[in-house]
Structure formats: structure tokens, C-alpha cells
Amino acid sequence: MTLYAFYFLSFLAVMGALMVVFSRNPVTSVIFLVMTFFTIACHYMLLNAQFLAAVHVIVYAGAIMVLFLYVIMLLNLNEAVEKQKTLLLKVAAIVTGGLFMIVLSAALRTAETSYIDTSVVGSARNLGKVLLNEYLLPFEAVSLLLLAAMTGAIMLARSRKRIKPAPNVVGMTHEREQTKTVVHEQ
Amino acid sequence: MNSSLMQNGLALEHYVVLSMALFAAGVLGVLFRRNALIIFMCIELMLNAVNLLMVAFATFHGDMAGQVFVFFIMAVAAAEVAVGLAILTVLYNKLKTTDIDILNKLKW
Numbered sequence: 001m002t003l004y005a006f007y008f009l010s011f012l013a014v015m016g017a018l019m020v021v022f023s024r025n026p027v028t029s030v031i032f033l034v035m036t037f038f039t040i041a042c043h044y045m046l047l048n049a050q051f052l053a054a055v056h057v058i059v060y061a062g063a064i065m066v067l068f069l070y071v072i073m074l075l076n077l078n079e080a081v082e083k084q085k086t087l088l089l090k091v092a093a094i095v096t097g098g099l100f101m102i103v104l105s106a107a108l109r110t111a112e113t114s115y116i117d118t119s120v121v122g123s124a125r126n127l128g129k130v131l132l133n134e135y136l137l138p139f140e141a142v143s144l145l146l147l148a149a150m151t152g153a154i155m156l157a158r159s160r161k162r163i164k165p166a167p168n169v170v171g172m173t174h175e176r177e178q179t180k181t182v183v184h185e186q
Numbered sequence: 187m188n189s190s191l192m193q194n195g196l197a198l199e200h201y202v203v204l205s206m207a208l209f210a211a212g213v214l215g216v217l218f219r220r221n222a223l224i225i226f227m228c229i230e231l232m233l234n235a236v237n238l239l240m241v242a243f244a245t246f247h248g249d250m251a252g253q254v255f256v257f258f259i260m261a262v263a264a265a266e267v268a269v270g271l272a273i274l275t276v277l278y279n280k281l282k283t284t285d286i287d288i289l290n291k292l293k294w
Binding site for chain 1: 196198199200201202203204206207208209210211212213214215217218219220221223224226227228230231234237238241242243244245250251253254256257258260261262263264265266267268269271272273274275276278284285287
């Protein structure tokens with residue numbers, strides 16, 4: 001039963017990942033990526049990491065993908081806008097991706113699995129104990145990182161040039177540009 | 187639960203191959219597409235493949251540290267997306283495109 005669930009979820013995850021790459025419309029890509037993230041959350045449940053599954057759904061499907069959707073709709077992207085790579089580059093990309101997967105799987109599939117501990121359950125209590133005892137300093141560092149990222153994003157997104165200047169100012173700048181080009185020509 | 191995982195024939199090998207397939211799909215997307223937003227999504231996909239492998243190893247080895255690291259990777263991914271999408275929006279306002287063949291001024 002678990003094995004069938006694993007195969008079903010894996011099929012959905014890989015199909016979703018490939019559809020992210022191959023679908024022309026960015027919104028479709030986002031929807032398939034959300035599907036992939038949900039299947040990965042189900043894999044976490046299967047691996048007994050319940051808390052991580054919940055956090056994964058909240059952070060990725062809830063926050064990051066909504067951000068992606070907002071940006072796509074803000075930039076008004078659709079399939080008509082995007083140019084495609086040449087056929088040669090596409091074939092090269094597919095061959096590279098396939099070879100990459102084969103090499104990595106072959107290298108890592110013999111990783112040792114002998115040590116099995118049945119006592120681990122990824123509940124919030126167990127995870128919190130490890131996180132706030134052994135990994136307290138990285139935890140604080142991550143909070144700093146998030147603060148820095150938030151500040152950086154606000155600084156980048158705050159644009160001063162979007163404020164429309166008054167009409168006479170526009171005329172002045174236009175005039176100035178014209179004089180500049182004239183000087184350049186001389 | 188782990189023993190039941192093993193009894194059902196579900197080994198770590200399965201998760202390794204699945205994670206590598208997802209990671210390769212992310213690499214393929216980065217190489218295949220020209221839209222910077224899709225490339226961001228594929229980077230998220232790669233991060234998630236690594237997270238999945240990390241959780242699988244943590245469960246099979248009975249070590250909670252792997253799950254804690256997945257937590258940190260999620261935080262870093264969130265920070266990366268916030269800053270990256272902000273940069274992309276600013277670039278779009280200036281250049282009216284998200285095509286990486288045009289956004290190549292930092293390339294060489």
C-alpha cells in the first residue's frame with residue numbers, strides 16, 4: 001500500500017515538474033509547480049515528517065507560489081511574449097538533464113541504508129527540541145537573513161522614478177535631452 | 187513507521203532516484219527556458235528535490251538534524267524568492283522584458 005502510494009505520488013511529482021518546464025504559459029507552470037509541491041508534502045507525510053509537510057504547504061504553496069502568481073500577473077506575461085530557445089539548445093538541454101539524472105542516481109543509489117531508527121517522528125515537539133537546543137544559533141541567523149531579505153526586497157521594489165513629473169518638467173527634460181544629442185552630434 | 191516502510195519494500199534508493207529526477211527536471215528547466223521567472227521556479231524545484239532527499243535520509247537514519255536543515259533551506263529559499271522577484275520586477279520596469287538572453291549584461 002505504501003509502495004503504491006509512493007509510486008503514484010512520484011509519478012505526479014515528476015510529471016508536474018516536467019510540465020513546469022514544458023508548458024508555454026507561466027500561469028500553467030505555476031499551477032503545476034503547486035501540484036508538485038503538494039505531492040512533495042505528501043511524500044513528507046509518508047516519511048513521517050508531519051510538521052515539515054504542514055510547513056512546506058504553508059510556505060511554498062501558500063506564500064511563495066502566490067508571490068510568483070502576483071509577479072506574473074503584474075508583469076503581464078503570457079505565451080505570446082516569451083521567445084523560445086533554438087531547437088539545438090533545447091535538444092542539448094534535454095540530453096544534459098537526462099544524463100545528469102542518470103549520473104547522479106548511479107552515484108547515490110548505493111548510499112548505505114543499514115542504520116534504521118524507528119523512534120523518529122517529525123512532530124512539532126521533536127523538531128522544536130532539536131531546533132531550539134542544538135541549532136539555536138543558526139535559527140537566530142536565519143531570522144537575521146529573513147530580515148535582511150525583507151529589507152532588501154522593500155528597498156528594491158520601492159521605486160522613486162515611477163512618480164510622474166509635472167508636464168513642464170517633462171518638457172524641460174525633453175529639451176535637455178535634445179540639447180545633449182545636439183552636443184553629441186557636434 | 188520506518189519498519190513498515192521497509193516492509194513495504196520502500197527503500198532509500200527509491201527516494202534517491204525520485205529526488206534526482208526532480209533535480210534533473212529543475213536543471214532541465216534552467217537550461218531549456220528563457221523566461222527568468224520560470225528559471226526561478228526551476229530553482230525552487232531543485233531546492234525541493236534536495237529537501238526531499240534530506241528528509242528521506244533523516245527518516246531512514248533516525249536523525250532529526252536533517253529535518254532541521256530542511257527548515258533552514260526553506261527559510262533561505264523564501265529569502266531568495268523575495269529578493270529575486272523584487273530584482274526581476276525592477277528589471278522589468280526598466281527593460282520591459284524578463285528574457286535572460288536580453289538580461290545578460292552581467293554575463294561576461
